[in-house]
Amino acid sequence: MMRALVLLSGGQDSSTCLYWAMREYGAAQVCAIGFDYGQRHVEELNYARGICDGLGISFAVIALPAVTELTANALTRKDMVVDAATVGDAPPNTLVEGRNMLFLMYAAIYAKERGIRTLVTGVSQSDYSGYPDCRDVFIKSLNVTLNLSMDYEYTIETPLMWRDKAQVWALAQELGVLDIIRDKTLTCYNGIAGEGCGNCPACTLRQRGYEEWKRCTK
Amino acid sequence: MMRALVLLSGGQDSSTCLYWAMREYGAAQVCAIGFDYGQRHVEELNYARGICDGLGISFAVIALPAVTELTANALTRKDMVVDAATVGDAPPNTLVEGRNMLFLMYAAIYAKERGIRTLVTGVSQSDYSGYPDCRDVFIKSLNVTLNLSMDYEYTIETPLMWRDKAQVWALAQELGVLDIIRDKTLTCYNGIAGEGCGNCPACTLRQRGYEEWKRCTK
Numbered sequence: 001m002m003r004a005l006v007l008l009s010g011g012q013d014s015s016t017c018l019y020w021a022m023r024e025y026g027a028a029q030v031c032a033i034g035f036d037y038g039q040r041h042v043e044e045l046n047y048a049r050g051i052c053d054g055l056g057i058s059f060a061v062i063a064l065p066a067v068t069e070l071t072a073n074a075l076t077r078k079d080m081v082v083d084a085a086t087v088g089d090a091p092p093n094t095l096v097e098g099r100n101m102l103f104l105m106y107a108a109i110y111a112k113e114r115g116i117r118t119l120v121t122g123v124s125q126s127d128y129s130g131y132p133d134c135r136d137v138f139i140k141s142l143n144v145t146l147n148l149s150m151d152y153e154y155t156i157e158t159p160l161m162w163r164d165k166a167q168v169w170a171l172a173q174e175l176g177v178l179d180i181i182r183d184k185t186l187t188c189y190n191g192i193a194g195e196g197c198g199n200c201p202a203c204t205l206r207q208r209g210y211e212e213w214k215r216c217t218k
Numbered sequence: 219m220m221r222a223l224v225l226l227s228g229g230q231d232s233s234t235c236l237y238w239a240m241r242e243y244g245a246a247q248v249c250a251i252g253f254d255y256g257q258r259h260v261e262e263l264n265y266a267r268g269i270c271d272g273l274g275i276s277f278a279v280i281a282l283p284a285v286t287e288l289t290a291n292a293l294t295r296k297d298m299v300v301d302a303a304t305v306g307d308a309p310p311n312t313l314v315e316g317r318n319m320l321f322l323m324y325a326a327i328y329a330k331e332r333g334i335r336t337l338v339t340g341v342s343q344s345d346y347s348g349y350p351d352c353r354d355v356f357i358k359s360l361n362v363t364l365n366l367s368m369d370y371e372y373t374i375e376t377p378l379m380w381r382d383k384a385q386v387w388a389l390a391q392e393l394g395v396l397d398i399i400r401d402k403t404l405t406c407y408n409g410i411a412g413e414g415c416g417n418c419p420a421c422t423l424r425q426r427g428y429e430e431w432k433r434c435t436k
Contacts, residue, residue: 062287066280070327098327101367105323109288109316132369145363149319151350 003029004118004157005111007103008059010034010048011187012206013122013160016168018051019175020159021120031058031116033107037096038068041191047184062106067096100133101142108146108154120157126164127205136161165209166216173217182210221247222336222375223329225321226277228252228266229405230424231340231378234386236269237393238377239338249276249334251325255314256286259409265402280324285314318351319360326364326372338375344382345423354379383427384434391435400428 003025008014021030034048045061052059100123107119123134132138136158143156160168172181187206188196196203221243226232239248252266263279270277318341325337341352350356354376361374378386390399405424406414414421 062284064284066282066324069280070324070331097330097368098323101323101363105316105319106284106288109285112315113288133367135366138363138366141359141363141366145319145356145359148353148356148359149351150315 002031002114002116004031004120005107005114005116006030006032006120007107007122008032008034008048008052009122010044010046010051010185011122011202012165012172012181012185013124013127013168013187015048015051015181015185016172016175016177017120017122017159018055018057019177019181020171021157022055022057023175024157025118027055027057031060031114033060033062033110035062035064035103035106037064037099037102041186041189043191043193044186047186047193051180051184060110062110064102064106067099067102070097098133100131100138104142104156105146108150108152111154112150112152117153118155118157120159122160123158124160124163124168126162126167127160129201129205164212165205166212169210169213170217220249220332220334222249222338223325223332223334224248224250224338225325225340226250226252226266226270227340228262228264228269228403229340229420230383230390230399230403231342231345231386231405233266233269233399233403234390234393234395235338235340235377236273236275237395237399238389239375240273240275241393242375243336245273245275249332250278251328252277252279253282253321253324254279255282255317255320259404259407261409261411262404265404265411269398269402278328280328282320282324285317285320288315316351318349318356322360322374323364326368326370329372330368330370335371336373336375338377340378341376342378342381342386344380344385345378347419347423382430383423384430387428387431388435 004021006018006021008018018032032052034045036042036045049059104119104121111119125134125136139156139158143154146154172178183194186193187202189200189202190197222239224236224239226236236250250270252263254260254263267277322337322339329337343352343354357374357376361372364372390396401412404411405420407418407420408415
């Protein structure tokens with residue numbers, strides 16, 4: 001019987017969470033799930049599968065075509081430009097409305113069918129970026145709602161909730177997987193692995209965190 | 219600008235909710251959404267569309283193929299028999315895990331894109347039937363979670379929450395649509411409109427409620 005299901009996108013955060021879960025629960029107790037929601041950087045799922053295959057960890061991909069249909073955003077629409085600048089209090093146009101809630105909901109359904117109670121997600125309030133569904137209060141509220149929805153005792157684990165990107169790099173080193181996270185994951189909105197395009201908001205955040213961590217460890 | 223989005227399956231409860239919403243908000247302020255999740259009685263969506271077309275109300279259908287993929291239940295699997303009897307405290311095998319949460323979540327995403335804040339659903343704790351996601355506590359918890367998820371003030375309205383089936387028939391009469399609800403909606407798990415097959419759990423509940431209401435109004 002598996003114990004924990006990791007939501008894995010193939011990016012830095014969720015890949016670090018996968019290794020964290022392996023340390024917490026043992027590799028044999030961990031499986032992973034990813035989502036194909038029409039993201040332009042769908043290539044990330046191949047990186048997720050590559051990591052899982054190398055570790056002998058099961059990786060399921062769920063197709064969610066309705067997400068693209070329902071919302072207009074730069075992560076799923078090729079006719080929109082990824083824009084780091086926001087107007088006033090508005091979130092960035094890479095926000096996919098309700099994304100984390102949908103992913104955790106589908107993961108919860110998948111987990112219950114397999115008797116798994118622990119869901120692991122890499123969301124971080126420290127890296128908030130204007131996404132309301134990365135906040136701790138949202139995750140706690142969702143945990144209660146999921147448990148009521150399916151009359152089942154889920155625990156949502158968020159090992160990165162209070163870590164900024166530099167601290168996520170530090171965790172990768174602590175777990176002994178710094179090289180893998182740096183070279184074999186894909187965070188870039190433009191679909192370039194490792195160091196990425198260097199220009200999109202995701203690359204900027206990742207790179208800035210890496211440099212900060214390097215400075216601190218000198 | 220629309221004011222309310224009704225989750226419409228084409229069955230007795232949600233169709234009654236549509237007419238309730240028209241009275242509450244005015245017909246011009248109401249639109250509807252339905253879900254094709256591989257239900258064997260998918261024919262219900264044609265009844266939903268028929269009602270909406272007759273009223274000039276917009277009706278969107280969202281396809282959710284992943285639901286069938288993720289869970290084993292008698293409403294989506296043709297190789298399972300609808301079974302009214304339950305073992306111990308187990309819910310009936312027509313339970314589609316997480317269904318109401320998924321539907322409300324997609325409806326919420328659809329609503330926010332259109333500036334709509336009110337979601338209307340026909341769930342009823344009085345008709346609980348062992349489905350945890352029909353309980354009032356779940357709906358209230360989900361309302362909070364949705365608002366946090368998308369940083370938006372939704373209100374989920376549940377006009378049938380404390381009505382049993384006889385009281386839902388009474389509401390249909392009060393709204394002046396008893397004939398339409400009785401003849402032009404589809405509640406039956408076996409896909410037969412109006413009085414239905416008469417044997418499945420949904421038909422039994424609907425028929426028993428109708429008879430009770432008729433007795434009370436004599």
